[in-house]
Amino acid sequence: MKSAKLIEPxxxxxxxxxxxxxxxxxxxxxxxxxxxxxxxxxxxDIERLAKLQEMLYAHHRWAVLAIFQAMDAGGKDxxxxxxxxxxxxxxxxVHAFKAPSAEELDHDFLWRAATRLPRRGHIGxxxxxxxxxxxxxxxxxxxxxxxxxxxxxxRNRIWKQRFEDIVAFERHLARxxxxxxxxxxxxxxxxxxxxxxxxxxxxxxxWKFSMDDVADRKLWDRYMDAYEDMIRHTSTPEAPWxxxxxxxxxxxxxxxxxxxxxxxxxxxxxxxxxxxAQLEEMQRIRKALEAGRD
Ligand code: ATP
Ligand code: MG
Numbered sequence: 001m002k003s004a005k006l007i008e009p010x011x012x013x014x015x016x017x018x019x020x021x022x023x024x025x026x027x028x029x030x031x032x033x034x035x036x037x038x039x040x041x042x043x044x045d046i047e048r049l050a051k052l053q054e055m056l057y058a059h060h061r062w063a064v065l066a067i068f069q070a071m072d073a074g075g076k077d078x079x080x081x082x083x084x085x086x087x088x089x090x091x092x093x094v095h096a097f098k099a100p101s102a103e104e105l106d107h108d109f110l111w112r113a114a115t116r117l118p119r120r121g122h123i124g125x126x127x128x129x130x131x132x133x134x135x136x137x138x139x140x141x142x143x144x145x146x147x148x149x150x151x152x153x154x155r156n157r158i159w160k161q162r163f164e165d166i167v168a169f170e171r172h173l174a175r176x177x178x179x180x181x182x183x184x185x186x187x188x189x190x191x192x193x194x195x196x197x198x199x200x201x202x203x204x205x206x207w208k209f210s211m212d213d214v215a216d217r218k219l220w221d222r223y224m225d226a227y228e229d230m231i232r233h234t235s236t237p238e239a240p241w242x243x244x245x246x247x248x249x250x251x252x253x254x255x256x257x258x259x260x261x262x263x264x265x266x267x268x269x270x271x272x273x274x275x276x277a278q279l280e281e282m283q284r285i286r287k288a289l290e291a292g293r294d
Contacts, residue, residue, distance in 0.1 A: 007262060010243055012235040012240060049084075049257060052261065062121075066123065068129075095126055109162065131230060131234075138226045189217075189220055
């Protein structure tokens with residue numbers, strides 16, 4: 001299967017009609033029958049991504065921002081780790097957004113994201129992002145209270161306004177040369193339970209478990225509503241959401257890698273041209289080096 005074909009069903013092109021329930025977290029597009037094909041697709045995409053990143057860096061016109069959002073144990077960390085294995089760390093930055101600091105809370109909700117954006121030629125990865133501001137902050141009212149906004153600005157319409165502001169922010173970035181790709185790794189509630197139990201049993205994973213995760217699990221349905229509303233309002237042609245079936249980690253990685261390759265492939269990346277004069281100068285230097293005249 002071609003990578004572009006693989007990702008098609010997961011890119012949300014018609015967000016108005018988007019329903020989370022239409023997206024099966026266990027979907028593998030029949031590829032589980034042929035694990036070998038899946039493996040070689042991933043290996044090829046990882047290699048391709050590394051090459052494309054080198055070009056992105058040298059070309060120095062575009063930046064790429066990949067955003068990851070998921071419920072706890074959704075596999076964000078491991079997807080990022082696997083997909084970016086071949087990429088040169090000098091051209092890539094990952095930032096994990098945690099609960100905001102006092103300084104961050106004193107600023108507008110997009111401020112901290114704006115300070116972590118990838119520079120031209122780089123790939124930036126947001127492990128969680130400004131989207132937490134319409135997810136956890138929407139589901140857990142006390143977090144909005146902590147933001148100490150003027151009360152008249154926190155009425156019900158705040159979520160719609162945040163969606164509008166996010167769309168405007170991302171459009172602004174797109175117009176300035178940042179390619180944005182957003183991934184919601186979608187796991188089922190059953191799969192989350194399985195992974196939580198695994199975390200609790202395995203001493204190497206136990207540290208990852210937090211009591212907050214259990215509290216969030218209790219609010220599962222409200223999170224799903226928040227995700228659905230978020231995707232409906234913020235999936236745009238310049239910054240599309242991919243709803244990635246993530247019950248099978250190998251499949252989630254495959255889709256993420258393919259979507260990143262696709263995004264970079266659409267750019268007409270090339271190594272900067274060397275002028276005739278520079279080329280002649282280089283020839284001269286080469287001859288001098290070879291002749292030991294340096
Ligand atoms: P892991 O998969 O290892 O658990 P994680 O991304 O869940 O990684 P944690 O340190 O466990 O990392 O959790 C970060 C927490 O910070 C999450 O509960 C998230 O909802 C919260 N958070 C992130 N951004 C915001 C925000 N803007 N406002 C409030 N809480 C936030
Ligand atoms: Mg966590």
